[in-house]
Amino acid sequence: MQISERAQVRRIPKRAVYDRETIHAILDAGFLAHIGFCVEGQPFVIPTLYGRSGDKLYLHGSAASRMLRTLEKGAQICVDVTLVDGLVLARSAFHHSMNYRSAVLFGTARKLDDPQQKIEGLRIISEHLIAGRWDEVRAPNEKELKATSVLEFVIEDASAKVRSGHPVDEEEDYGLQVWAGVVPLELKPGRPLADPRLAGEIALAESVVRYRK
Amino acid sequence: MQISERAQVRRIPKRAVYDRETIHAILDAGFLAHIGFCVEGQPFVIPTLYGRSGDKLYLHGSAASRMLRTLEKGAQICVDVTLVDGLVLARSAFHHSMNYRSAVLFGTARKLDDPQQKIEGLRIISEHLIAGRWDEVRAPNEKELKATSVLEFVIEDASAKVRSGHPVDEEEDYGLQVWAGVVPLELKPGRPLADPRLAGEIALAESVVRYRK
Numbered sequence: 239m240q241i242s243e244r245a246q247v248r249r250i251p252k253r254a255v256y257d258r259e260t261i262h263a264i265l266d267a268g269f270l271a272h273i274g275f276c277v278e279g280q281p282f283v284i285p286t287l288y289g290r291s292g293d294k295l296y297l298h299g300s301a302a303s304r305m306l307r308t309l310e311k312g313a314q315i316c317v318d319v320t321l322v323d324g325l326v327l328a329r330s331a332f333h334h335s336m337n338y339r340s341a342v343l344f345g346t347a348r349k350l351d352d353p354q355q356k357i358e359g360l361r362i363i364s365e366h367l368i369a370g371r372w373d374e375v376r377a378p379n380e381k382e383l384k385a386t387s388v389l390e391f392v393i394e395d396a397s398a399k400v401r402s403g404h405p406v407d408e409e410e411d412y413g414l415q416v417w418a419g420v421v422p423l424e425l426k427p428g429r430p431l432a433d434p435r436l437a438g439e440i441a442l443a444e445s446v447v448r449y450r451k
Numbered sequence: 452m453q454i455s456e457r458a459q460v461r462r463i464p465k466r467a468v469y470d471r472e473t474i475h476a477i478l479d480a481g482f483l484a485h486i487g488f489c490v491e492g493q494p495f496v497i498p499t500l501y502g503r504s505g506d507k508l509y510l511h512g513s514a515a516s517r518m519l520r521t522l523e524k525g526a527q528i529c530v531d532v533t534l535v536d537g538l539v540l541a542r543s544a545f546h547h548s549m550n551y552r553s554a555v556l557f558g559t560a561r562k563l564d565d566p567q568q569k570i571e572g573l574r575i576i577s578e579h580l581i582a583g584r585w586d587e588v589r590a591p592n593e594k595e596l597k598a599t600s601v602l603e604f605v606i607e608d609a610s611a612k613v614r615s616g617h618p619v620d621e622e623e624d625y626g627l628q629v630w631a632g633v634v635p636l637e638l639k640p641g642r643p644l645a646d647p648r649l650a651g652e653i654a655l656a657e658s659v660v661r662y663r664k
Contacts, residue, residue, distance in 0.1 A: 270533065270535060272485040272487075272498075272531055273496075274495060274496035275494050276489040276492055276493075279489055279492075280457060280527050280529075280557075281489045281494055281527055281528065281529040282487060282529050282555075283486075283487035283496055283530070283531040283555065284531070285485075285531060285533040285551070285553055314492060314493050314494055315494065316487075316493075316494040317496070318485055318497070318498060320483065320485075320498040322483060322638065325581060325640075325662075327581070327656065327658075328588065329588055330588055330589040330590075330591070330595075331577055331588050331589065331590055331591050332591050332592075332595040332599070334580070334584070334588075336483075336500065338498070340498055344493075360544060364544055364547065367538065368538060368540070368634075371540065371547070374629060374630075375540075375541065375542055375543055375544050375629055376544065376624060376627065376629075378543070378544050382543075386545070404644075404646045404647070404648075405646060407648075411589060412648050412650060413650050414589065415650060415651075415653060416587060416588055416653070417587075417649065417654065417655055417656040417659070418645075418646040418649065419643055419644050419645040419646040419649075420644045420646075421581075421640050421641070421643050421659055421662065421663075422641035422642070422643075422644065423638055423639070423641070424638070424641060425535065425636055425637070425639075426637060426638075426639045427538075427634050427636055428635035428636070428637060429635070430632055430635075431617075431632050432631075432632040433617045433618060433631040433632040434617070435617075435620075435625050435631075436630065436631060436632075437625060437626050437627060440630045441630065442630055443540065443629070443630040445540075446634055
């Protein structure tokens with residue numbers, strides 16, 4: 239994973255960070271990636287779940303998925319993971335902003351063929367989404383594994399942008415009688431809704447109890 | 452706005468919706484778009500704020516932005532807006548899913564040159580993000596307007612995917628002693644944090660009071 243021309247953040251370089259630790263932390267805090275690829279000059283952006291292990295992301299989907307079939311051919315891929323942290327409300331329209339953490343990754347992917355590697359990729363995705371769930375549920379059977387493609391995406395280069403804190407206004411605007419500040423935003427889990435078809439009285443899964451903490 | 456080859460949802464067509472009302476509702480509920488474009492076969496995905504008016508989206512950024520300079524040349528653009536509604540926890544690993552609403556739009560953009568049109572585009576973006584804020588704050592001045600590019604993106608075709616409700620498991624798995632259901636997820640505003648440099652005692656902005664409701 240390194241800094242290259244394509245990953246270089248052009249605008250507001252003070253918001254740009256390139257260290258592996260920051261990028262991994264953003265990837266670990268998120269769970270939804272936007273995958274960009276080109277087919278004969280036409281861009282496509284598809285949202286998908288992922289899991290991370292080192293400098294690799296794991297993606298999965300139907301073996302018949304257009305996206306996965308394109309990606310597994312070695313297409314160039316751009317992955318964006320963005321976490322929204324708040325609205326930044328300045329005294330002027332111009333200085334309004336967002337607090338956010340965003341990672342942009344570039345690389346290519348390969349399809350995993352070995353069943354054990356596929357299962358391990360799926361386990362990484364599942365544990366990334368909700369830790370502990372994998373061991374609570376029925377594992378994929380042979381038929382399900384065949385119907386699923388698992389891709390390993392190697393992060394070749396990457397960058398991140400982070401904004402935090404209060405608005406930065408023009409000096410002469412600080413005297414305005416306008417409320418300014420930050421409205422924090424957070425993706426929060428609500429009260430779990432049990433499937434009406436539960437097989438009797440079943441306690442809330444441990445993975446969900448931990449997830450909500 | 453119409454359904455075309457590129458916008459057709461291939462996987463799980465039962466989750467696909469194409470009507471304008473559903474797509475507009477998703478765009479209105481979100482505020483962060485992922486913009487995909489290609490530069491010589493290399494895909495880029497950039498997160499950005501937007502506003503909607505009819506079948507048009509407005510995007511803005513620094514006049515020096517690489518993305519905006521590429522888009523204003525008429526490049527093909529793919530826009531994704533995804534809202535996460537919950538984790539769908541099934542009895543088998545295979546049937547885990549997300550509840551979500553996602554719109555994918557295709558089209559091209561043009562740069563607005565007329566200052567009044569630019570201001571109107573910026574107002575639409577601002578009102579989309581937090582209604583009422585535009586009239587509370589100082590309007591853009593000539594210098595700020597010059598430093599800002601405003602793009603009008605026309606939705607040429609689009610599709611949406613929506614999943615809601617409980618997991619759908621294999622019939623034979625419903626007897627398993629595994630908790631299953633949905634963990635709702637929602638992006639929630641927290642307590643507003645006033646800028647320490649407020650010009651005295653200033654009441655929380657009306658726009659923020661309304662936003663939190």
